[in-house]
Amino acid sequence: MATRTRPSSKRCAVLGGSGFLGRHLVERLVDRGYTVNVFDIRQAYELPGVPFHQGDLCDRQALLVALKEVSIVFHCASPAPANDDRALFQRVNIDGTRTVIQACHEAGVQKLILTSSASVVFEGTDIKNGREDLPYAKKPIDYYTETKIQQEKLVLEACSKEKGFLTVAIRPHGIFGPRDPQLVPILIDTARRGKMKFIIGDGSNLVDFTYVENVVHGHILAAEQLKADSPLCGQAYHITNDEPVRFWDFMSQILEGLGYSAPRYHLPYTLVYGIALLLWLIALVLRPLIRINPTFSPMRVALAGTHHYYSCARAKKDMGYQPLVPLREAIVRTVESYPHLRKGA
Ligand SMILES: NC(=O)C1=CN([C@@H]2O[C@H](COP(=O)(O)OP(=O)(O)OC[C@H]3O[C@@H](n4cnc5c(N)ncnc54)[C@H](OP(=O)(O)O)[C@@H]3O)[C@@H](O)[C@H]2O)C=CC1
Numbered sequence: 001m002a003t004r005t006r007p008s009s010k011r012c013a014v015l016g017g018s019g020f021l022g023r024h025l026v027e028r029l030v031d032r033g034y035t036v037n038v039f040d041i042r043q044a045y046e047l048p049g050v051p052f053h054q055g056d057l058c059d060r061q062a063l064l065v066a067l068k069e070v071s072i073v074f075h076c077a078s079p080a081p082a083n084d085d086r087a088l089f090q091r092v093n094i095d096g097t098r099t100v101i102q103a104c105h106e107a108g109v110q111k112l113i114l115t116s117s118a119s120v121v122f123e124g125t126d127i128k129n130g131r132e133d134l135p136y137a138k139k140p141i142d143y144y145t146e147t148k149i150q151q152e153k154l155v156l157e158a159c160s161k162e163k164g165f166l167t168v169a170i171r172p173h174g175i176f177g178p179r180d181p182q183l184v185p186i187l188i189d190t191a192r193r194g195k196m197k198f199i200i201g202d203g204s205n206l207v208d209f210t211y212v213e214n215v216v217h218g219h220i221l222a223a224e225q226l227k228a229d230s231p232l233c234g235q236a237y238h239i240t241n242d243e244p245v246r247f248w249d250f251m252s253q254i255l256e257g258l259g260y261s262a263p264r265y266h267l268p269y270t271l272v273y274g275i276a277l278l279l280w281l282i283a284l285v286l287r288p289l290i291r292i293n294p295t296f297s298p299m300r301v302a303l304a305g306t307h308h309y310y311s312c313a314r315a316k317k318d319m320g321y322q323p324l325v326p327l328r329e330a331i332v333r334t335v336e337s338y339p340h341l342r343k344g345a
């Protein structure tokens with residue numbers, strides 16, 4: 001094997017660095033004095049002093065260029081969860097992650113920080129203050145979750161103190177904040193189409209929504225504290241705002257903040273879930289002829305109608321994690337960042 005110069009511990013690469021979380025991570029890393037390479041299938045922005053490498057993470061040769069002399073890799077690339085393309089999830093989240101691990105070995109990378117998801121343990125039923133020792137979902141609710149589970153296992157199993165390759169998985173939940181392409185835009189689009197009138201269930205279910213800067217903070221802490229003698233090696237960590245909130249109160253605050261009415265009428269959870277499942281099956285059967293993506297997918301209905309909040313005690317204990325931005329402030333900042341989605345804009 002060719003001799004490699006030892007990479008600086010502040011030299012990193014962000015895979016998926018054009019995405020919502022990835023870009024916030026890149027900006028914070030640059031602020032903290034890291035040298036950052038961005039790798040993504042598309043280039044969404046330019047940042048002075050930040051080289052951009054466009055490529056597919058399934059392409060090992062393309063990855064190797066971006067990983068040259070890098071010591072830390074943050075892997076936060078994934079197809080969007082709303083996508084229903086099983087083959088794409090398999091290719092990117094599973095095969096692609098194998099390729100990332102292999103490329104890290106070849107490039108002499110020392111640490112791999114994976115953005116996993118708290119939903120790897122979610123099966124569509126209540127989770128209250130769930131800890132990381134909950135078993136992976138036996139019946140994952142969609143292809144996204146199924147492949148995030150396999151991806152997390154691959155990364156954590158690759159952790160090897162002997163080889164000097166350390167890995168950790170961060171499991172955020174319900175990330176939101178400026179430039180998020182999912183939560184706020186989908187919510188407002190649904191409201192504009194007159195479909196945000198109903199609360200699914202009794203509205204008392206508690207959920208974690210996590211401000212993007214807190215998720216970034218969790219990733220950087222993990223990278224800085226991941227050492228051969230630390231408890232972080234090969235472990236998964238929930239990173240949340242540590243302030244579970246009623247799902248429908250959170251949605252109402254965003255809606256009202258942007259000038260829309262909050263939903264008021266209740267519909268039984270099982271009825272809505274049954275309809276969502278039926279529509280999903282119809283969409284599956286019709287797929288060869290037409291692609292339909294119903295707004296209320298079974299996954300979204302389950303997320304909207306059950307408790308699912310997670311303990312981040314392990315992250316507090318092992319890496320001194322504390323959310324930096326409280327929920328109330330995070331909602332204000334988020335609402336202010338979407339003037340174009342305000343009612344009447
Ligand atoms: N948003 C959330 O609430 C949560 C997200 N996560 C995880 O956080 C991570 C980041 O999510 P988020 O920022 O919301 O997602 P984004 O879709 O905004 O970012 C993911 C980025 O990865 C890119 N990408 C997709 N496929 C490939 C590929 N084959 N090669 C290179 N780049 C690729 C995407 O490009 P393109 O857009 O063109 O597909 C996109 O730029 C993901 O791993 C996700 O699973 C976990 C918990 C919650």
Ligand SMILES: CC(C)CCC[C@@H](C)[C@H]1CC[C@H]2C3=C(CC[C@]12C)[C@@]1(C)CCC(=O)C[C@@H]1CC3
Pocket residue numbers: 081116117118119173174175182183186187190295300303304
């Ligand atoms: C139409 C409304 C009932 C819901 C609108 C908001 C939803 C789009 C979001 C509410 C919870 C979010 C969420 C995710 C995506 C966006 C929501 C469904 C994830 C599935 C993103 C990826 C993950 O790893 C888990 C997230 C859970 C919460």
